[in-house]
Amino acid sequence: MIGAKIVTPDEADLRLDRWFKRHFPEVGHGRLQKLLRTGQVRVDGKRAKTGHRLAPGESVRIPPLDAPRSAAPSPRKTKDYTLTEADRDFVQSLVIYKDDELIAINKPAGLAVQGGTNTHRHLDGLLDGLKYDAEERPRLVHRLDKDTSGVMVLARNRLTAARMGESFRRSETRKLYWAATVGTPELSQGRINVPLGKMPGRAGERVGVDEANGKRAVTLYHMMDQSAGRLAWIAFMPLTGRTHQLRAHAMVLKTPILGDGKYAGADAFLTGIEIPRQLHLHARRLVTPHPSGRGMLCLDAALPPHMVKTWSEFGWYEPQDEAEVDPFPEDL
Secondary structure, eight states: OOEEEEOOGGGTTOBHHHHHHHHOTTSOHHHHHHHHHTTSSEETTEEOOTTOBOOTTOEEEEOOOOOOTTSOOOTTOOOOOOOOHHHHHHHHHTEEEEOSSEEEEEEOTTOBSSOBTTBOSBHHHHGGGGOTTOSSOOEEOSOOOTTOEEEEEEESSHHHHHHHHHHHHTTOSEEEEEEEEESOOSSSEEEEEOOEEEOOSSSSSOEEEOTTTOBOOEEEEEEEEEETTTEEEEEEEESSOOTTHHHHHHHHTTOOBTTOHHHHGGGGSOSSSOOOOSOOEEEEEEEEEOTTSSSEEEEEOOOOHHHHHHHHHTTOOOOSSHHHHOOSOSOO
């Protein structure tokens, strides 16, 4: 059965072959070239090459990807993930909002959004558990890092996915993150306007400051509280959507996100105190135009258990006034 996937805002400018490997790692480069050459894979209905740079909202046509019948079965072929009742209960327990157009969940830390090498259980593989009474399974319209928790929005049909993708692309969606950082920034609030580019190395996908060739990356920050200069509670608002933007911009402030060993190594952890060693980054609030045109939708996600424990350890308390949750002015 032929289908399609909508390119999400965080996948902007990704090469088609790399996008395909993210979504369908079992399809080799040679086979993808053949699918493109024969017009079976198309972008917005048009033929494309492996080097085509994708734009948010574009639709990638996906043909049946079953192995040809004449091909011998591969002994290394990964079995399709089978959704269990426990999986269904789990993924439905994450739902914080649902209507006819979309579903919002509070993604737990440690759950990957999509599959990859050695990642067999992921949100994309659990989406059949969120179909409810709809004919289609929900569609991903944006992503969070595996170790980042918080609000994620899923479109319940193709039209909603396209509309939400456009909303993300136009920066009409407002995203607020909370983080604990090691150390406190020199200024209690400000704007980080530092271009980011991919960093070479064996530590996996990482980005860093690249003044010459990096892409524009802008983040607002506001220190909500701090503890004797050792640890800070910072609200971040990304105005652009680069990969690992907040993690890299926290390094620009010289205040790595607590638990972010990938970017800061040992400097991402405190000594002499028992606190969780997980990444302390949470997508706390997302405000977006409702795809049906029914005004704005404000979605809040409670902190994950490991961050609740840290907040309690340092005596930090969430604002009682909902307006204080988001410290940034509306007229940005």
